[in-house]
Amino acid sequence: MPRKQASSKPKKQVSTKPPSTTPSVKNYFLRVTRSTTKTHEKIDFKEKYLKKNVDPDNFEIIESDEKGKGVTSKVKIPKNEFVCEYAGDLVKFSEAKIREKNYENEHLGCYLYFFNFKGKRFCIDATKPNDRIGRLINHSRKKPNLKTKIIDLDGKPRLIFISLREISPGEELTYDYGDRSKEAIAAHPWLNTS
Numbered sequence: 001m002p003r004k005q006a007s008s009k010p011k012k013q014v015s016t017k018p019p020s021t022t023p024s025v026k027n028y029f030l031r032v033t034r035s036t037t038k039t040h041e042k043i044d045f046k047e048k049y050l051k052k053n054v055d056p057d058n059f060e061i062i063e064s065d066e067k068g069k070g071v072t073s074k075v076k077i078p079k080n081e082f083v084c085e086y087a088g089d090l091v092k093f094s095e096a097k098i099r100e101k102n103y104e105n106e107h108l109g110c111y112l113y114f115f116n117f118k119g120k121r122f123c124i125d126a127t128k129p130n131d132r133i134g135r136l137i138n139h140s141r142k143k144p145n146l147k148t149k150i151i152d153l154d155g156k157p158r159l160i161f162i163s164l165r166e167i168s169p170g171e172e173l174t175y176d177y178g179d180r181s182k183e184a185i186a187a188h189p190w191l192n193t194s
């Protein structure tokens with residue numbers, strides 16, 4: 001799911017590596033790479049949620065055979081609105097690489113989101129299940145309704161989702177994981193088709 005601002009055209013790169021066992025979309029490695037860019041957008045980041053480490057109570061978790069869990073909105077969300085956070089462990093790049101290797105060895109699904117912040121490389125690792133909804137948001141290349149953004153909150157980077165357009169009640173939340181590599185698409189065709 002996150003340097004990407006409406007006022008800029010960030011280069012999105014997501015690398016999805018299949019595990020060394022039989023490739024399965026339910027058992028995979030997702031590695032998202034982003035950088036921060038400056039923004040002039042006037043978005044209310046709803047700091048109260050970020051500071052309390054909670055999500056707004058506007059979402060429902062759904063489940064399907066095709067995608068596993070996913071998230072829908074219970075309410076109408078206007079365009080350019082803070083939606084929720086992609087919450088996980090904030091780790092340095094070097095630590096994230098060690099974790100990535102371990103996840104591969106353990107054949108664990110892994111949700112690592114790499115990004116640049118103030119000239120340094122970091123990662124949000126949401127591999128471990130938590131009570132936040134961001135890590136459950138599925139991919140759509142064709143019709144994403146969210147984009148990701150890194151913001152600075154009290155000197156620390158936070159990864160959040162912003163609505164790309166108005167979102168209707170009942171609509172599933174999606175963002176573009178961004179991986180266009182042949183390897184990833186071969187293992188996970190939905191990266192291209194959905």
Ligand SMILES: C[S@@+](CC[C@H](N)C(=O)[O-])C[C@H]1O[C@@H](n2cnc3c(N)ncnc32)[C@H](O)[C@@H]1O
Pocket residue numbers: 024025026027028030066067068069070111135136137138139140190191194
């Ligand atoms: C970040 S997780 C999203 C939450 C996940 N569905 C779950 O149940 O934990 C990414 C995984 O969700 C599934 N997924 C996400 N978007 C999908 C899509 N458009 N089509 C099929 N599966 C998808 C894949 O299994 C992928 O590895």
